[in-house]
Amino acid sequence: MRKSTIAFGVALAALVVAGVNQAIAAEPIKVGAVLSLTGGAAPLGEPEAQTLQMMVDETNKAGGLLGRRVALIQFDDGSDPGKANGFVKRLIEDEKVDMLIGGTTTGATMAMYSLVERAEIPFISLGGARVIVDPVKKWLFKVSHDDRMASERALQDMAGRGYKSIALLADTTGYGQSSRKETLAVAGKYGVSIIADETFNVKDTDVTAQLAKIKNNPAVQALFVSSFGQGPIVVAKGMAQLGMTLPHYEGHGSASQEYLNLTGAASEGVRMPSPAVIVAQVLPDSDPQKALSAEYAKAFEARFKTPPSTFGAYARDAWLLWVNAVTRAGSTDKAKVRDALENTKDFPDTSGIVTMSPQDHLGIDSSGLKMVQIKNGGWTLAK
Template identity: 40%
Template sequence: MKKTAVTIITLWLTLTMSAVMAIAETIKVGAILAVTGGASFLGAPEARTLQMLTEEINAQGGINGKKIELILRDSAGSPERSVSFARQLIEEQRVFAIIGPSTSGETMRIKQIAEEGKTILLSLAAAEAIVNPLARYVFKTPQNDRFAAARIFMTMNELGIEKIAVVSGNDGFGQAGRGQLEQIAPDFGIKILANEVYDSRATDLSALVTRLMSNREVEAVVNWSIVPAQAIVARNMRQAGWDVPLFQSHGFGNIRYVEVAGAAAEGIIFPAGRLLIAEVLDDEHPQKEVLLKYKNDYESRYNEPASTFGGHAYDALMILARAIEEAGTDREKVRDAIENMQGFVGTGGIFNFSPTDHNGLDIDAFAMLTVKDGKFVKYEP
């Protein structure tokens, strides 16, 4: 009887230790994404990308023999939920790093939480305020909104546009973008004649469009948002017969916005990474191979067009994987490896991080695109 009891206890301890060792052999990566809700055009492709890449990496043996354990949380775009999930992932799940959130407002709410928890945060949101001022553990993969604003104004200069109206959502991304537009417009000789903020949950913006149209000096409109209102602005402008050029932010890089806007999307001009025009890049372009592989893998698996947002998730996980491969699983060494990573070819551009730059991309990461016959194409002034 005693031998049986000892055998059972020994077996239990063996199984327990094996389970603990198996857990220790995984790298826990948290992800806070807006899989549902108004920002799901961002979060859903990001989540699918992370799931696809995690399976691919694990099937190849993981990173230095350790498999990724992806712990995904759906924030539905809520800053409050993101705060709760960030604390849970850091304090209870003890994740190695967090990817996300999807939006700038959410990221700004958890930036300090990541710092206090000494946890690497690879944000998938665009606002420059995420990495400026610098935070030791916080990085981001989307291109900076300041460069997006500059590319828009450079295109306006080419077209001879000088007087514009700016409209933006009242979320974190909209506020940050509006600030960048206001700050650098004088550098490009652009005058902002009207500057309107709308509720990001709005379903009709015709009154706003009517107010803008009353100023006959307005030569173009810039809309800065990531919500479905991007399509609503376009529809309301066209319904009113207002045919001035409409520029969107780099948050327009999902073909679903075009599908929702329908014919009103034709001619919209916006800055974006080169993922959306990967097929037409020169064969010698350093990003082409990476872009086509991700695009083909994603589209063949999910039967939907790849978007720049899923690409941001691809960049985040691959940057993290490369840093772990180089530095092991010492978090501080991995943080240092990311901060000093040079020449990483991603979907958003070629990343060159530094102790003073936790985004690693410059204005050359952007191309100007437009909508033609319901598709994204390179913009030619």
């Protein structure tokens, strides 16, 4: 009687344990994302959200992660950092997510971070500015090149071609101004001096006043434009209108098919630092960023019928960095995953070869940006 009771008890316990195990196995790994799907940053946030969906599907199709399914819970902050903060609270408290991706913008990232830090969740930002990882924040990582790297890459090229005095034309958006600030800060390092510093509104229909001023300054050897979207297009057209032959550099914000299409002949000869995804087809086969960038670009285009963007690629990189960290940690334990992220070594993604450390939560340098030149309406590697 007693024996059978014990046996029954053991059997029951085994059942319960098995049941619990099964429940754990069935419980998906939760990834929370707060992106800007509407509002000013929507052109960035949309491909990010699409890419994340694509990555989740791929991961699940390949059998999930650590044998568990992955679930993505996503909110749209409407390009409002205040809202991002509210949504991340919900992701942390109600959804109890294992990991966070997001902040399409730097503002949203910084607005979310204090809550994330308190909750101790690994967090990968897609935002652009340096402040995200400088100073290093324990739970926060970043995937994209920052504005300073893009400026450095362009300035390096200018210095190499002997341009010592350049004009800067930046728009008044956060992107334009941050890029302007970084350029002013690092120009000296490359022996380049900025002798004309002009700004314009990104929605201006004409910037020929600023351009005429630059054109009539005989000391200017090259023009560097920091803008995004409509701005660089109007600048390129204005330069063509004024018949300017000044060497023309753009920031990485102009590296898009849209810029090529809408500027036409006006952008012939323009040089810029570009993320690998946009120019994958012209990279040499030996470049470790080529194959994976081309593969992502192809998959994205096939699924969403629009050309891939740099921003979508950031989401891809964030996702795979995290998958890689979880696999190495062998668990979704938040502290272990964070440590694994910090120990990422020689991991190739679309932005470069990532090697992180406790002092560096970005892990890439400006060499991941490719210097390209527009020739015959297409990209070529700059020589």
